[in-house]
Amino acid sequence: MKLYTEEQVRETLKLMGLDLMVNEFLKKAEPIELPSDEYIDEVFQPMTELHQYYKDGFINGAKWMKEQILNQNK
Numbered sequence: 001m002k003l004y005t006e007e008q009v010r011e012t013l014k015l016m017g018l019d020l021m022v023n024e025f026l027k028k029a030e031p032i033e034l035p036s037d038e039y040i041d042e043v044f045q046p047m048t049e050l051h052q053y054y055k056d057g058f059i060n061g062a063k064w065m066k067e068q069i070l071n072q073n074k
Helices: 006-015 019-028 037-043 049-070
Strands: none
Touching: 006 019, 037 049
16 A cells, blocks of 8 residues: 655646646545554553553554654655
């Protein structure tokens, strides 16, 4: 699966000469929202040491995935 930023979609449509259709296209496209770091930290409230272990793994995994998505074209 490939993901593109709104800016990349706008630039691509402009390069194709579809400037007038950009806003119409984006209205119909369903965006994928990445969670903020603050949201990731709030999602899991640990109650035991085992929960803390799972929280750390969940947070590290979510942040790693977000970085992979954001940095794939760099």
